[in-house]
Amino acid sequence: MDTIAAIATSSGIGSIAIVRLSGANAFALAQKLSHKETLEPRVATLSFLYDPSNDLIDQAIVIYFKAPHSFTAEDVVEFQCHGGSIVANMVLHSLIQYGARLAYPGEFSKRAFLNGRIDLSEAEAIAALIETKSVEAAKMLTRQLKGELKNFVLHVRELLVEILAFVEVNIDYAEEDLPLDMIEKINEKLLYLSSELLKTYESSKRRQGLIQGFKIAIIGKPNVGKSSLLNHLLSYDRAIISDIAGTTRDTIEEELRIGTHLVRIVDTAGIREAHDSIEKIGIERSIMAIEESEIVIAMFDNSKHYDDEDAVILNLLNTYASKKKILKVLNKTDLPRLFEVDYLGNDFMMLVCQQDTQALVNALQRILDETAHEDTLLLTSVRQMDAVQKAYENIKSASLLLREGELELFAFHVNDAIMAISSISMAFERDEILDKMFSNFCLGK
Numbered sequence: 399m400d401t402i403a404a405i406a407t408s409s410g411i412g413s414i415a416i417v418r419l420s421g422a423n424a425f426a427l428a429q430k431l432s433h434k435e436t437l438e439p440r441v442a443t444l445s446f447l448y449d450p451s452n453d454l455i456d457q458a459i460v461i462y463f464k465a466p467h468s469f470t471a472e473d474v475v476e477f478q479c480h481g482g483s484i485v486a487n488m489v490l491h492s493l494i495q496y497g498a499r500l501a502y503p504g505e506f507s508k509r510a511f512l513n514g515r516i517d518l519s520e521a522e523a524i525a526a527l528i529e530t531k532s533v534e535a536a537k538m539l540t541r542q543l544k545g546e547l548k549n550f551v552l553h554v555r556e557l558l559v560e561i562l563a564f565v566e567v568n569i570d571y572a573e574e575d576l577p578l579d580m581i582e583k584i585n586e587k588l589l590y591l592s593s594e595l596l597k598t599y600e601s602s603k604r605r606q607g608l609i610q611g612f613k614i615a616i617i618g619k620p621n622v623g624k625s626s627l628l629n630h631l632l633s634y635d636r637a638i639i640s641d642i643a644g645t646t647r648d649t650i651e652e653e654l655r656i657g658t659h660l661v662r663i664v665d666t667a668g669i670r671e672a673h674d675s676i677e678k679i680g681i682e683r684s685i686m687a688i689e690e691s692e693i694v695i696a697m698f699d700n701s702k703h704y705d706d707e708d709a710v711i712l713n714l715l716n717t718y719a720s721k722k723k724i725l726k727v728l729n730k731t732d733l734p735r736l737f738e739v740d741y742l743g744n745d746f747m748m749l750v751c752q753q754d755t756q757a758l759v760n761a762l763q764r765i766l767d768e769t770a771h772e773d774t775l776l777l778t779s780v781r782q783m784d785a786v787q788k789a790y791e792n793i794k795s796a797s798l799l800l801r802e803g804e805l806e807l808f809a810f811h812v813n814d815a816i817m818a819i820s821s822i823s824m825a826f827e828r829d830e831i832l833d834k835m836f837s838n839f840c841l842g843k
C-alpha cells in the first residue's frame with residue numbers, strides 16, 4: 399500500500415498548517431525530511447525540515463504515531479509547520495519527491511475504515527462534522543464519532559440474529575407449528591424493533607436541516623410583504639419590493655444566522671392564478687420551496703379582504719400541516735384592519751415586517767432549538783436513512799409472515815433486515831461505491 403501525504407489544514411492564511419503522512423514508509427520519509435534518526439512515538443518533537451537538495455524549508459513540530467496507534471492504524475507522521483500555503487506545500491512536495499503519493503480526498507479516513515479503526519457511520523460523521531451548520535449538529539455528530547450509531551446497529555442486529563437463529567432451528571426440526579407463546583415473544587421483539595427504527599427514522603427526517611442547514615420558506619399571495627420580510631431579516635435590500643403584485647418571479651435563497659443555527663431562507667413568488675407562463679413557473683417553484691423546507695412562514699395581509707388566493711394558501715398549509723412546522727403571520731398590522739381575520743384561527747403572529755421582526759426571529763429560534771434538542775439518535779446521510787427504512791419494512795413484512803406461519807419467508811425478511819441495518823456500519827458495497835463515498839470527503843481527511 400502506498401504511503402500517502404496531504405495538507406490536512408484548510409488553505410489560506412493561518413498560523414499553523416499540518417501535513418499528514420500515512421503508510422508503511424511514513425517513518426522513513428520523516429527521517430529524510432527531518433534528518434533525525436529517531437522520533438519517539440506520540441511525542442511532539444521540534445525539528446528543522448529539509449528538502450531533497452538539503453535546503454532548509456521550515457522549523458516544525460513533528461509527531462510520529464506508530465502503527466497501529468494512529469488515526470489510520472498505519473504508521474502516521476504529522477508535520478505541524480508554519481502556516482500559509484507556501485511552507486506546507488514545500489513540505490508536501492518534498493515528501494512526494496521522497497516517494498509519497500498525494501492522498502485522494504477522504505483517503506486517510508478510508509484507510510481508518512479499511513483497517514477497522516472506524517465503521518462507516520463513524521466515517522460519515524467525520525465527513526459531516528467538517529461541514530456542519532450548527533453547534534447542535536456538531537454535538538450529535540460527535541456522539542456518532544463515539545460510536546452511538548454503531549452501537550445502535552449492533553443492538554438491532556443482535557436481536558434480529560437471535561430471532562433468526564431461533565426460528566431457523568424450528569424450520570429444520572419442528573413438524574408442527576411454533577408454540578403460540580413463542581410467536582408472541584418473537585412478535586414482541588419485532589414490534590419493539592420496528593417502533594425503535596421508525597422513531598429514529600422520523601425524528602432524523604425532521605432534523606435533516608441540522609446537517610444541511612434548515613430551510614425556511616416564506617409563502618403567501620402576492621403583495622403581502624414576503625420580500626419585505628426577507629430584506630428585513632437579512633438587513634439589506636436583497637429582493638425588489640414594490641406595490642405591484644407579482645414582483646418576485648423566482649425563488650430567492652439566502653443564508654441567515656438565527657441563534658446558533660445557520661439557516662437558508664427562501665423568498666417565493668406570490669401564489670395566485672398565474673397571469674403568464676413565467677409566473678406559472680415561479681409559482682411551481684414556490685410550491686417546491688415548501689416541499690424542500692422544514693419551516694414555512696405563511697404570510698397574510700391585515701389590510702386586505704380574505705379572498706380566493708388566501709384560500710389557496712390555507713389549503714396548502716393543510717396539506718403540509720403534519721410534515722412541516724408552520725408559522726402563520728399577519729403582516730401590515732400598522733394599517734387599519736377593515737376586514738375580519740377569523741379565517742386565520744387564533745394561532746398567528748402579528749407583524750409589521752418592515753419595522754420589527756424580532757418576535758418572528760424569536761419564534762423561529764424556539765422551533766429550531768426544539769428540533770435540535772430532540773435526543774433521539776440522528777441519521778446523518780441518505781444512505782443511513784435508506785438502510786433504516788429498508789430494515790423497518792422487512793421487519794414489518796416478517797411480522798405478518800410469522801402470524802401466517804410462513805416461517806421460511808419470515809426468515810428471508812429477517813435476514814434482509816439484518817443486511818440492511820448492518821450496511822450502516824459495514825461494507826457490503828462494492829469498491830466503487832466505497833470510493834464514491836470517501837471521495838466526497840475533504841482533501842487531507
Ligand SMILES: Nc1nc2c(c(=O)[nH]1)N(C=O)[C@@H](CNc1ccc(C(=O)N[C@@H](CCC(=O)O)C(=O)O)cc1)CN2
Pocket residue numbers: 416463466467468469476
Ligand atoms: N493532529 C491531529 N489532530 C486531530 C486529528 C489528527 O489526525 N491529527 N484527527 C483526525 O481525524 C482528529 C482526532 N482523531 C484521532 C483519532 C485517533 C487517533 C489515534 O492516534 N488513535 C490511536 C491512539 C489512541 C490513544 O492514544 O488513545 C488508536 O486508536 O490506537 C488520532 C486522532 C481531530 N484532531
Ligand SMILES: Nc1nc2c(ncn2[C@@H]2O[C@H](COP(=O)(O)OP(=O)(O)OP(=O)(O)O)[C@@H](O)[C@H]2O)c(=O)[nH]1
Pocket residue numbers: 618619620621622623624625626627638639640641642643644645646647666667668669729730731732733749750751752753
Ligand atoms: N404598511 C405596510 N406595508 C408593507 C409592509 N410590508 C410590506 N409592505 C408593502 O407591501 C408592498 C408589497 O411588498 P413586497 O415585499 O413586494 O410583497 P411580496 O409579498 O414580496 O409581493 P410579490 O413578490 O409580488 O408576491 C410594498 O409596497 C411594501 O412596501 C408592512 O408591514 N406594512
Ligand SMILES: [K+]
Pocket residue numbers: 620621639640641642643644645646
Ligand atoms: K409586490
Ligand SMILES: [Mg+2]
Pocket residue numbers: 624625626637638645646665666668
Ligand atoms: Mg416579493
